[in-house]
Amino acid sequence: MSLERIDKLLASTGRWSRKEVKQLLRQGRVLVNGRPAARPEEKADPEAGDILVDGERVACGGFVYVMLHKPAGLLSATEDPRQPTVMQLLPPPLRRRGLFPVGRLDKDTTGLLLLTDDGALAHALLSPKRHVDKVYLAQVEGRVDAQDAAALAGGLVLGGGLRCLPAGLEPLGDGSRCLVTLREGKYHQVKRMLAARGKPVLALKRLSMGPLTLDGKLEPGQWRYLTPFEVAQLKNPGARP
Numbered sequence: 001m002s003l004e005r006i007d008k009l010l011a012s013t014g015r016w017s018r019k020e021v022k023q024l025l026r027q028g029r030v031l032v033n034g035r036p037a038a039r040p041e042e043k044a045d046p047e048a049g050d051i052l053v054d055g056e057r058v059a060c061g062g063f064v065y066v067m068l069h070k071p072a073g074l075l076s077a078t079e080d081p082r083q084p085t086v087m088q089l090l091p092p093p094l095r096r097r098g099l100f101p102v103g104r105l106d107k108d109t110t111g112l113l114l115l116t117d118d119g120a121l122a123h124a125l126l127s128p129k130r131h132v133d134k135v136y137l138a139q140v141e142g143r144v145d146a147q148d149a150a151a152l153a154g155g156l157v158l159g160g161g162l163r164c165l166p167a168g169l170e171p172l173g174d175g176s177r178c179l180v181t182l183r184e185g186k187y188h189q190v191k192r193m194l195a196a197r198g199k200p201v202l203a204l205k206r207l208s209m210g211p212l213t214l215d216g217k218l219e220p221g222q223w224r225y226l227t228p229f230e231v232a233q234l235k236n237p238g239a240r241p
């Protein structure tokens with residue numbers, strides 16, 4: 001058991017600045033082992049998991065996992081000399097945690113983006129060997145049909161001889177929209193696959209990544225922490241609530 005200062009632990013979650021942590025403590029909103037912690041130098045065990053802020057249990061000392069509804073117009077990168085990135089949507093304390101996007105969405109693609117500082121999990125999710133399914137909603141010029149679905153299922157060969165793994169395509173409604181399921185992540189892959197079928201993509205949104213589904217309550221630009229169950233599922237797809 002290693003004890004650490006409560007102000008340091010709370011600030012390390014990236015949810016509050018040091019100043020905000022001081023306020024929380026002063027206002028008696030932090031409970032450690034059931035008792036209000038009033039002094040910043042008070043110590044607690046980050047592993048014991050009994051730190052509550054406003055009645056909510058706060059995981060301290062571990063990695064941070066954030067689900068972002070990426071809007072169009074921002075780069076999926078931690079920084080860029082010329083263009084705004086998704087990091088500007090996070091509050092400064094969280095930005096200072098060193099989070100990074102797990103994989104990239106194009107600047108004009110919207111939808112589910114996971115951000116974390118857990119390098120091992122990011123590596124596992126992006127590993128070509130893991131074949132994590134990513135589901136996209138695409139709006140296309142023209143109409144996709146069963147022949148397009150069969151072509152993607154057979155593994156398309158793109159320009160330059162680039163062979164894709166078999167992918168899913170489910171036409172929706174009149175076929176001007178479809179769900180595309182990829183098990184890999186080549187550059188501009190959905191756009192290139194549908195363009196190769198003569199159905200250029202007009203809009204693209206990622207709906208899910210493995211077991212993680214975009215929270216319908218998040219508007220573009222909004223984010224939330226993953227629940228402990230979502231984190232467990234990402235680490236071990238067979239996890240149960």
Ligand code: URA
Nearest residue numbers: 106109188189190191
């Ligand atoms: N495929 C694309 O073409 N773009 C994305 O952003 C993601 C997948």
